[in-house]
Amino acid sequence: xxxxxxxxxxxxxxxxxxxxxxxxxxxxxxxxxxxxxxxxxxxxxxxxxxxxxxxxxxxxxxxxxxxxxxxxxxxxxxxxxxxxxxxxxxxxxxxxxxxxxxxxxxxxxxxxxxxxxxxxxxxxxxxxxxxxxxxxxxxxxxxxxxxxxxxxxxxxxxxxxxxxxxxxxxxxxxxxxxxxxxxxxxxxxxxxxxxxxxxxxxxx
Numbered sequence: 001x002x003x004x005x006x007x008x009x010x011x012x013x014x015x016x017x018x019x020x021x022x023x024x025x026x027x028x029x030x031x032x033x034x035x036x037x038x039x040x041x042x043x044x045x046x047x048x049x050x051x052x053x054x055x056x057x058x059x060x061x062x063x064x065x066x067x068x069x070x071x072x073x074x075x076x077x078x079x080x081x082x083x084x085x086x087x088x089x090x091x092x093x094x095x096x097x098x099x100x101x102x103x104x105x106x107x108x109x110x111x112x113x114x115x116x117x118x119x120x121x122x123x124x125x126x127x128x129x130x131x132x133x134x135x136x137x138x139x140x141x142x143x144x145x146x147x148x149x150x151x152x153x154x155x156x157x158x159x160x161x162x163x164x165x166x167x168x169x170x171x172x173x174x175x176x177x178x179x180x181x182x183x184x185x186x187x188x189x190x191x192x193x194x195x196x197x198x199x200x201x202x203x204x
Contacts, residue, residue: 075189077104081196084125085109086116086142087158088134096129099185100192113137113145120146125153126196129179132159132170140173147174154195158183 083105087093097107108123110116114137120128128146132139143155157175159166160182167178179191 075103075186075193077193078196080106081126081192082106082108082124083192083196084116084119084123084128086113086128086134086139087131088112089131092131096188099188103189103192105192105196113139113142116142117145120150120153127192128153128155129192130155130157130175132157132161140170143170143174154198156191156195 077100081104083100085093085097085100085107087096087109088111093109097109100107108119108125110119112134116128116130116139117137119125130139130143139157139159143157146153146155154176155174156177156179157170158179158181159170160180162178162180167175170178176195177191179187
């Protein structure tokens with residue numbers, strides 16, 4: 001069963017959707033389905049419960065960051081630093097942009113590689129945080145295209161796969177650095193400050 005405290009930290013819209021999913025599985029498990037299909041429904045309910053617990057941990061960590069009295073204050077963005085966050089996952093968009101904006105960065109979000117290219121060609125950015133695996137156009141393809149017209153913008157690749165071979169490939173495609181997923185607030189802000197301090201004024 002889902003603990004109420006696990007749902008407490010989730011946004012209302014997400015909490016309602018998860019309630020609906022879990023309720024659907026409960027109906028299936030108490031229906032007259034064949035045992036094989038009930039086994040599948042049982043697996044689905046278990047996966048949904050694990051999703052709730054993992055999301056709760058994520059939002060709990062965000063609450064701790066925002067309310068902790070010992071939260072470091074050294075992560076303060078220099079004036080007028082603009083970051084392009086290229087990420088297709090809405091939860092990642094929300095958490096990463098929240099941390100960056102609280103530190104004083106201006107953040108623009110692109111949902112895929114196509115949007116990233118369009119924004120890079122229409123606005124000036126001090127740093128691009130680029131997810132690698134995205135629909136429509138991948139981060140790798142977007143990096144190559146952006147590098148053709150913006151060779152000096154730091155592009156940090158965000159990926160769960162960052163072996164030496166992966167790093168070599170991404171570097172050749174235009175990555176300036178890497179953030180290995182999942183990453184925390186400290187590493188995110190350290191990386192943003194490092195590359196924004198190095199960034200040149202890449203004039204369109």
